[in-house]
Amino acid sequence: MDDTEEATTQNSTVEQWTKALARSTGSPGGGAGAGLMLAVAASLTSMVAGYTEPEEHTRAQLSRIRDQAQVLRTDALRLADEDASASRAFGAAFRLEPGPDRESAISRASIEAAKASAVLGMRAIDAIDSLAWLAVHGNRALVADIVVAFGSLRATVTGARTNVSFDLAALSSGGGTPELTRQQHPSLWATVGALNAALDRIDALTGEIDHLAAPTDAE
Template structure:
């Protein structure tokens, strides 16, 4: 049995990591889960890009007209997978600090600790969500121009990416609200953390795009639904 503090996305098996997630320690928690979902999306993107590169042997073109070689897309997906796992572990550390702050006795020291931990947790989720949002363009390219035999894998990647962004959005909102509950007004929280605050709108936009992409390929991904 591993202590949850020793469990990481890079050194633990899937069984060990999910066992820790299922525990009551809170680290890893939902934010780290969002990171793992992002890693799953990135891994599927890399796989689809690899098969698409084999099938075409040529560069694809983004909607904006910029040339995008599939090998470069695959390299970005590989980098995203590594970043996602790192961010998942960083979120676990932020969750530990968050929990430790709430376990302090009520008073000014606890309030200060909660504020600091909440801001750190919100920033960690914001970074993860922004990294996830950057992947929407590449995933859209694969959905529209990737190897059609792997469209189901693309849809799974879309779902995983959406889950990662939704998790980041919710955690950012919750953690910033925790700062307010610890004694700061919402206006003050927004002024002190403008980039983190604005990320919620960015994540909403990214989710809308994912939903539109998923709907656009649904007739190819699940044709039996339309018989």
């Protein structure tokens, strides 16, 4: 794979994909990176569920969590690639000559980019419950893996929230207003609030299991 070939999560090694991420092209960019972090969170969720010895009343729940996490891992990689495609269109719109065509292209690209980030963020929100369950019922020896999974989810939610906000703000660059954007795209606007709430929940859940790790400040 040379530097001119498009890097995707499907046709690239980790080394190749991160090399493409390091280039100043924006495709893949932070949004695609957030998708990859969601795949990491899903993979760790599946792993912890697999390492957890089920009791009779938790067997079905563990099976559901693992199955859902394995589906999410695949979906997250697809969403990462879709975000990279949206980023290419976004960048191309901003490179157009100033004028009505550029403003229209930026508006269309901003909406599509915001939708891609919103989908990614909502999938991350859906994954919180499974990880929260494992934080209570999962294998205690894997607390570090659960914390890393929470951190990966947080990165996804943070990236999605910031990208949706930025893309919505870009709609105002053509003379619109935030209030007009809110009226025209209420679901995207509401997504930002949902993602903010998810960040608070992830932080609270992570804090609740911190005591399960061996303390480093004990005298």
